[in-house]
Amino acid sequence: MEVVCHLIIDQAKRIMARIFTVFALLLVVMATQTMACSTPLTTAEFTQLYCNAGVVFVGEQSMASSGVATDENGRRIESGSFTFNVVHLYKGSSGDSQISVLHVWREGVNECPAGAFPDQASYFLVFASGSSYLKVDTCRHSFPWECVPADFKQSMPNVQC
Numbered sequence: 001m002e003v004v005c006h007l008i009i010d011q012a013k014r015i016m017a018r019i020f021t022v023f024a025l026l027l028v029v030m031a032t033q034t035m036a037c038s039t040p041l042t043t044a045e046f047t048q049l050y051c052n053a054g055v056v057f058v059g060e061q062s063m064a065s066s067g068v069a070t071d072e073n074g075r076r077i078e079s080g081s082f083t084f085n086v087v088h089l090y091k092g093s094s095g096d097s098q099i100s101v102l103h104v105w106r107e108g109v110n111e112c113p114a115g116a117f118p119d120q121a122s123y124f125l126v127f128a129s130g131s132s133y134l135k136v137d138t139c140r141h142s143f144p145w146e147c148v149p150a151d152f153k154q155s156m157p158n159v160q161c
Contacts, residue, residue: 041140046152051161053127055092055134057099058145059084060123066116076107080116087123090156101126101134103141112139 041049050056066080083100103116116136117124123145128134 040147040149041143043149043152043155046148047155047159049127049137049140050091050156050159052129053091054129055099056090056125056127056156057084057086057092058088058090058123058125059086059099061117062098064117071106073108075109077104078116079104082117084124084126099126099128099134101128101136102130103136103138105138110138115142117142 061082062085063083064080066078069077069079071077080103081100082103083098086097086099089095105112105116125143125145125148126136127141127143128136
């Protein structure tokens with residue numbers, strides 16, 4: 001009886017080790033995938049975002065802060081401030097080496113996931129607008145540079161709105 005128990009325990013340990021290995025591999029794959037690439041935009045859609053924005057730049061995220069609140073109806077509101085080191089400024093009058101943008105998401109109002117700049121990317125193409133504070137669109141804002149179509153990258157310096 002004792003031998004049978006040891007065999008069962010050994011078998012259970014091997015199964016758990018396999019499950020753990022598969023789970024660890026899935027986590028690595030999920031962490032290295034770029035989420036925005038799964039829903040690519042066309043060059044025409046990128047051009048429209050460019051034309052609607054006051055500031056367009058490629059930057060590397062350097063700082064972020066976020067907060068969560070509840071409105072008077074009990075719906076969740078998530079906001080964040082993201083600072084980017086600017087690599088290339090395509091549009092806008094700011095000559096700053098760093099640009100901060102705001103992102104706000106409201107439960108029941110916005111139909112996209114709440115996360116802002118969730119991708120594991122080094123550089124983002126950012127479209128922002130606003131006068132006092134630069135804001136990004138709630139749902140269409142996270143564009144890892146490697147996911148931007150090559151033809152749009154090449155045309156950006158010459159986009160006519």
